[in-house]
Amino acid sequence: MLAGMVTVLSSACLLLGAFLIISGAVGVLRFPDFFTRMHAAGVTETLATTLILLGLMLFAGWTIVSFKLLLILLFILITSPVASHALTKAALHGNLQPLVNENNEQ
Amino acid sequence: MKHCLSLAFVLMVLWLGNSGYYSPLLLSLGAFSVVFAVWVSHRMDVVDHESQPLHLSGHISFFYCWLVGKIILSNIDVVKRIWLGNKSISPCFARLPMDQKTDMGKVIYANSITLTPGTVSMDIENGTVLVHALTAENIAELKGGEMNRRVADLEL
Numbered sequence: 001m002l003a004g005m006v007t008v009l010s011s012a013c014l015l016l017g018a019f020l021i022i023s024g025a026v027g028v029l030r031f032p033d034f035f036t037r038m039h040a041a042g043v044t045e046t047l048a049t050t051l052i053l054l055g056l057m058l059f060a061g062w063t064i065v066s067f068k069l070l071l072i073l074l075f076i077l078i079t080s081p082v083a084s085h086a087l088t089k090a091a092l093h094g095n096l097q098p099l100v101n102e103n104n105e106q
Numbered sequence: 107m108k109h110c111l112s113l114a115f116v117l118m119v120l121w122l123g124n125s126g127y128y129s130p131l132l133l134s135l136g137a138f139s140v141v142f143a144v145w146v147s148h149r150m151d152v153v154d155h156e157s158q159p160l161h162l163s164g165h166i167s168f169f170y171c172w173l174v175g176k177i178i179l180s181n182i183d184v185v186k187r188i189w190l191g192n193k194s195i196s197p198c199f200a201r202l203p204m205d206q207k208t209d210m211g212k213v214i215y216a217n218s219i220t221l222t223p224g225t226v227s228m229d230i231e232n233g234t235v236l237v238h239a240l241t242a243e244n245i246a247e248l249k250g251g252e253m254n255r256r257v258a259d260l261e262l
Contacts, residue, residue: 030192031188042220042222098197
């Protein structure tokens with residue numbers, strides 16, 4: 001009974017994570033410029049990876065594999081914002097002008 | 107000294123968690139590697155409050171719980187806007203003040219901004235951070251300053 005619930009829960013995590021990754025990919029294709037595309041990529045690198053790794057951890061149970069997956073998750077959550085920041089900063093210093101909506105000029 | 111001990115503890119957990127073999131030979135090799143790595147990093151003078159931020163570890167777990175909630179909410183918002191299309195977004199950017207005193211606090215704040223989808227920190231200069239956001243509401247929320255205040259509280 002409990003094992004069945006864990007399987008259902010981890011499958012739900014994996015499916016939701018897969019949906020978020022597809023959404024992120026659609027966003028990267030759909031959004032108009034580099035900076036807005038970074039936000040769409042942000043979906044895949046935060047909640048989508050977390051859900052997929054969480055689903056795999058539930059499948060693995062209390063084993064050494066779960067610990068390694070947890071380490072991967074921590075590593076991704078610490079390095080991905082640094083990479084995003086480096087990319088946007090490089091784009092900004094390369095004089096790429098962000099697209100700005102006329103309605104909310106600040 | 108306490109920074110060296112904390113580094114040794116982290117390395118020990120990493121070894122035990124990643125090896126999965128607990129024979130005396132491999133455990134003694136692990137102990138040797140930990141001691142050697144701590145000695146080398148101590149000689150390189152990289153074991154300090156920046157590489158081992160012990161003073162943060164008390165309050166930071168509450169901050170992470172709050173941040174996870176924020177990340178989930180902003181993910182839902184961004185995914186909604188992806189499927190609604192380009193008409194639903196209004197990209198903009200603004201320069202926001204940072205109340206953090208230390209470099210560590212500024213890094214945590216800028217990384218937290220980037221971790222929540224919908225906002226990306228672009229540049230840090232003279233105690234301000236340049237933020238690009240997917241919608242004007244995202245900027246308005248950051249201007250409310252809750253995240254800024256929470257990160258500044260971590261430094262105390």
